[in-house]
Amino acid sequence: MTTSSRCERCGTVIDTSEWHPVAVSERGDDLQVLAFCSTRCQDHWERDEGA
Numbered sequence: 001m002t003t004s005s006r007c008e009r010c011g012t013v014i015d016t017s018e019w020h021p022v023a024v025s026e027r028g029d030d031l032q033v034l035a036f037c038s039t040r041c042q043d044h045w046e047r048d049e050g051a
């Protein structure tokens with residue numbers, strides 16, 4: 001089990017016990033929950049994904 005993950009955009013280590021923005025990404029039949037260090041990174045990622 002991991003208690004930290006990395007920001008999907010910039011790679012910053014996120015303490016997942018703290019609130020952080022997340023996004024759900026569909027890859028084929030898979031749903032992935034992606035974590036971000038800030039809403040700014042989340043916004044950039046969504047723009048890059050064309051979502």
Ligand SMILES: [Zn+2]
Nearest residue numbers: 007010037041
């Ligand atoms: Zn980030």
